[in-house]
Amino acid sequence: MTAAVSDYALELLGIRCTFRAREAGTASSSYTAVADTTLRVRAGEFVSVVGPTGCGKSTLLNIGAGLLAPSAGEVRVFGEPLAGINRRAGYMFQAEALMPWRSALDNVMLGLQYRGVPEGEARAQAQTWLARVGLGGFGDRYPHQLSGGMRKRTALAQTLALDPDIILMDEPFSALDIQTRQLMEDEVLALWAEKKKAVLFITHDLDEAIAMSDRVVVLSAGPATHPIGEFVIDLPRPRHVAEVRTAPRFIELHTQIWGVLRDEVLKGYQQQLRQVA
Amino acid sequence: MWKSIQPREGNLRLWQLALLLVVLVLWQLASRDAQLAFFLGEPVQVAGRIWSWFLPWGVAPNALFPEGLPGHADIYRHLGTTLLETVLAFGLGTMLGLAAGLWLALAPLASAILDPYLKAANAMPRVILAPIFAMWFGLGIWSKVALAVTLVFFIVFFNVYQGVREVSPVLLANARMLGANQKQLLRTVYLPSATAWVFSSLHTSVGLAFVGAVVGEYLGSARGVGYLIQQAEGTFDVNTVFAGIVVLTFFALLLDGLVGTLERRLMTWQPRQGETERL
Numbered sequence: 279m280t281a282a283v284s285d286y287a288l289e290l291l292g293i294r295c296t297f298r299a300r301e302a303g304t305a306s307s308s309y310t311a312v313a314d315t316t317l318r319v320r321a322g323e324f325v326s327v328v329g330p331t332g333c334g335k336s337t338l339l340n341i342g343a344g345l346l347a348p349s350a351g352e353v354r355v356f357g358e359p360l361a362g363i364n365r366r367a368g369y370m371f372q373a374e375a376l377m378p379w380r381s382a383l384d385n386v387m388l389g390l391q392y393r394g395v396p397e398g399e400a401r402a403q404a405q406t407w408l409a410r411v412g413l414g415g416f417g418d419r420y421p422h423q424l425s426g427g428m429r430k431r432t433a434l435a436q437t438l439a440l441d442p443d444i445i446l447m448d449e450p451f452s453a454l455d456i457q458t459r460q461l462m463e464d465e466v467l468a469l470w471a472e473k474k475k476a477v478l479f480i481t482h483d484l485d486e487a488i489a490m491s492d493r494v495v496v497l498s499a500g501p502a503t504h505p506i507g508e509f510v511i512d513l514p515r516p517r518h519v520a521e522v523r524t525a526p527r528f529i530e531l532h533t534q535i536w537g538v539l540r541d542e543v544l545k546g547y548q549q550q551l552r553q554v555a
Numbered sequence: 556m557w558k559s560i561q562p563r564e565g566n567l568r569l570w571q572l573a574l575l576l577v578v579l580v581l582w583q584l585a586s587r588d589a590q591l592a593f594f595l596g597e598p599v600q601v602a603g604r605i606w607s608w609f610l611p612w613g614v615a616p617n618a619l620f621p622e623g624l625p626g627h628a629d630i631y632r633h634l635g636t637t638l639l640e641t642v643l644a645f646g647l648g649t650m651l652g653l654a655a656g657l658w659l660a661l662a663p664l665a666s667a668i669l670d671p672y673l674k675a676a677n678a679m680p681r682v683i684l685a686p687i688f689a690m691w692f693g694l695g696i697w698s699k700v701a702l703a704v705t706l707v708f709f710i711v712f713f714n715v716y717q718g719v720r721e722v723s724p725v726l727l728a729n730a731r732m733l734g735a736n737q738k739q740l741l742r743t744v745y746l747p748s749a750t751a752w753v754f755s756s757l758h759t760s761v762g763l764a765f766v767g768a769v770v771g772e773y774l775g776s777a778r779g780v781g782y783l784i785q786q787a788e789g790t791f792d793v794n795t796v797f798a799g800i801v802v803l804t805f806f807a808l809l810l811d812g813l814v815g816t817l818e819r820r821l822m823t824w825q826p827r828q829g830e831t832e833r834l
Contacts, residue, residue: 345728363731375729379747379824388743389733420824440733 286354287321287444287476288342288367293351295337311337313502315351317495321443322474326487328539329497330546335480336372338503339448342478343369355444368442370433372449376421382432383408383417389440407435411465427458434462438469444476452482463490463519471516484539488531489519496538499546507538596793604798630802636779638806640699640768645761645810647700648707653753655708656715657745666716677713681705685774694775703767707760711753718752719745751825754818761810769803 295312311334319325329335340346341353344364353360355367376385383404390400408417411431421429430450437445451459467490470477481487487494488511496507513527522528562570579598586592599619606614608630616623659666659673685702692698722744730744772781780799787795 340728343728343732345731363734365734367732369729369732371725371729373723373725375725377726377743377747379751381824388730391743392730392734392736392739422824436733 285320286318287323287356288319288478289352289354290315290317290338290342290348291352291354292316293338293341293348293353295334295341295346296349310502311500312341312348313504315497315504317478317505319444319476319478321356321476324470324477324479324490324492325495326479326481326491326493327495327497328481328484328487328535329503330499330539330543331482332550333497333500333542333546334503335482335497336448338497339369339446339478339480342444343367343446345369364444366442367444367446368437368440370437370445370447370450372452374421374429376429376432376436378421381418381420382413382424382428385421385432386417386435386439388436393440404435404439407439408432410469411435427454427462430454430462431465434466434469441473442475444478445470447477447479449481451486459486460520466490467515467517467519484532484535485523486519488513488528488535489517489522494535496535496542499542499549506542507535509535593791594793596797600794601797601801604795605801608798608802630780630783633778633780633783634802634806636696637765637768637772637781637803640696640703640771640779641761641764641810643696644700644703644707644767645764648704648760648764649711649753649757651704652708652711653715653749656712657719657741657749660716660719661741661745673712677709681709682770685771688771689775694777699768699771699776699779702771703764706763706767710756710760710763714752714756715749718749722748751822754814754822757814757818758811761814762807765803765807765810 293312293315294310296308296310298308315338317325317327317338327335327338337346341348342364344353344360344362344367353364355364376382377388380388383401386404386407387400390403391397395403405414405417408414411434413428413431413435416424416428421432424432430453433450451462454462463486479487479490484494491511494509494511495505496509497503498506509531511531513522513525513531560566582595583598586595586597603614603620603624607625607627609628611626611628613626614620614624659669682702684705685698688698688701692701726744726748727740730740735743768779769781769784772779773785776782780803784796784799787793787799
């Protein structure tokens with residue numbers, strides 16, 4: 279093993295991502311979602327990426343996961359170049375990713391089964407993780423029998439059960455109501471504090487980003503998204519997301535970051551209007 | 556008075572039965588005219604024919620049946636043949652459709668090459684294959700099974716093909732991130748999601764399996780319900796034709812019910828309509 283070669287768990291270096299448009303005949307046949315983006319996440323660091331909607335945040339995350347190959351640039355995982363799926367990363371998706379034909383417990387077991395963990399052991403581990411996200415008694419329920427928040431918890435347990443060194447999260451709580459959301463955010467922070475994994479957290483909610491992260495990266499509006507600001511969040515931990523929002527330092531940081539983000543949000547909005555017109 | 560028998564949720568069954576009775580009585584009345592009876596048959600005679608087919612006891616001459624009813628109990632041989640053909644065709648067609656659907660959905664190049672031929676094969680009125688199958692497989696059950704398989708296959712095939720191609724990309728990406736290899740993807744993602752589509756097609760295909768078997772028998776055979784109907788038609792025995800139709804309908808419904816039961820067993824994970832979230 280080449281451990282300690284790099285301080286960084288995940289590095290996206292000079293990433294550029296251009297999509298070819300499928301429909302023939304259109305004038306602009308390619309679309310550059312991300313351009314010249316360099317983003318580094320240290321081991322054990324919680325980094326949030328905020329940006330206007332449709333700016334290519336998810337593209338960036340898919341590149342880090344190895345689901346998408348960048349057009350140019352390099353991805354390094356603990357110092358080693360990434361080829362194919364990022365095996366050291368767990369990914370929590372924005373959309374529903376649970377298998378509807380498997381019970382909650384079977385869903386959490388899934389990754390362990392893929393890795394060839396013996397059935398009994400996988401079941402026991404999955405049960406432990408379900409209990410840790412507060413769903414110990416719901417293992418036999420199918421996803422459609424669970425509420426939205428519970429499904430997200432199950433997905434969280436599914437991701438964490440493999441004990442990944444890097445956790446990628448794509449607006450995981452955007453579909454939840456505000457109370458459930460704050461509860462989940464606190465739970466994720468508590469789980470993260472136990473093991474201190476590297477987290478790359480995508481969100482469009484600035485409050486959420488500041489409350490949870492060590493560092494917030496602001497992206498420009500698309501196309502050709504790139505980072506335009508980086509802010510270290512020096513709020514003391516442990517934090518409770520609902521309480522930290524009233525701290526004077528939080529408001530100060532929020533004002534600073536919003537100053538950078540606001541122009542991009544407006545730009546992004548204008549572009550969307552133009553596309554519709 | 557009307558208030559108490561007005562159609563509502565509770566007495567739907569009664570109304571359904573009443574409707575059947577009214578139709579049967581009108582039919583019976585209409586068949587008092589000899590010329591109409593020649594073409595339309597007579598419900599009472601149809602029922603008598605079914606009795607003779609299924610039950611070994613004769614009935615003495617009476618008001619309804621002036622000549623009495625013989626108890627042949629001779630349909631089982633024919634019915635058994637037709638059901639065997641149907642079940643074989645249903646099983647084989649479903650299996651082949653599932654395999655071909657999975658394969659083509661996962662091999663885009665092969666599906667691109669075969670696409671026009673699949674469309675042609677599906678558009679072709681496949682009943683015309685019956686004479687060819689009769690030449691290839693003889694007049695026994697296999698020519699009927701082959702015909703019915705061609706009907707079932709395409710229904711299942713297109714459903715599975717569609718089902719696999721519409722597997723949620725998020726589900727796939729999630730399984731890949733959790734470390735699934737190709738084989739595991741097939742077993743844990745593609746197959747289960749295709750199964751849901753297969754079941755929705757099975758209700759259609761069980762009926763078509765029956766169609767294939769009966770039409771095959773009708774066009775040339777020595778036993779089977781289709782053969783009985785064809786024989787009766789040859790002697791202008793319209794009552795026996797109707798009796799054959801009633802028997803076939805009943806058994807088609809029975810098979811459909813079996814598929815439904817199997818579906819409920821295997822698809823427990825699907826939300827039922829009207830089921831509240833149990834929490």
